[in-house]
Amino acid sequence: MTKISAPRPLVAGNWKMNGLASLLAEADKLKQRLADPAVGGKCEVMLCPPATLVGAMAKAAAGSALMVGGQDCHAKASGAHTGDIAAEMLRDAGASAVIVGHSERRADHGEIDAIVRAKAEAAYRAGLMAIVCVGETADERKAGKTLAVVTGQLAGSLPDAATDANTVVAYEPVWAIGTGLTPTVADVAEVHAAVRAALVKRYGDRGQGMRVLYGGSVKPSNARELMSVENVNGALVGGASLKAEDFLGIIGAYA
Ligand code: PEP
DSSP: OOOOOOOOOEEEEEOTTOOOGGGHHHHHHHHHHHTSHHHHTTSEEEEEOOHHHHHHHHHHHTTSSEEEEESOOBSSSSSSOTTOOBHHHHHHTTOSEEEESOHHHHHHHOOOHHHHHHHHHHHHHHTOEEEEEEOOOHHHHHTTOHHHHHHHHHHHHSOTTOOTTTEEEEEOOGGGTTTSOOOOHHHHHHHHHHHHHHHHHHHTHHHHHSEEEEESSOOHHHHHHHHTSTTOOEEEESGGGSSHHHHHHHHGGGO
16 A cells, blocks of 8 residues: 555534624634634635525635535435535535534434435535544443444445545544533544544545544644544534634644
């Protein structure tokens, strides 16, 4: 196998169902600060606002280092699916990526691995990068099933056509999302090593280069420690991505 250099980290913010147009001011602050290479020069930075703001944010971010993503997409390109959004529509609005399989989608909308996989394939079809989320619940961790759950979700959710260019994996323990709790550094290292091994086994060099983000209560005070763990290639950030200053504090882990 050829030697692959460490992938360029990605720090992505997921605004979830938060944000009216006034919150675009935070994206604007972020964009302006990213113009300084000392701030965001060592990682890629993305915000995934609600679908209503994707177009406006992408327009405002055009030509800057700030990338814009969607939070979900339908597997089909068009059709009778009221309320859904196609990957092609996100792309048309200026997105370059889309989150699929977030645990809130898996829990609230019954999205099983096969659906997540179809959504990732839709992202590729539209020319978007898929950020594919996996992670165990508190009960699964207590039962010692973390690695089995995470590698099982990976196997079922990732398409065969995944590459280091079109796919990012986000490991997000469900119990750490929005709770202020985080796994120990040793636990993060163990899961990320298992994810990397599974990716390399299935995809070879492509799996070596795929970015694996950690997500779950990342904040400025813990970002540096979490981001320094082997095989952690960035962060997926919820709450702390809503304010530019907090998000910049996380991006600062790569300064
Ligand atoms: C998320 O929902 O992807 C997430 C990581 O949320 P938080 O950072 O708020 O825990």
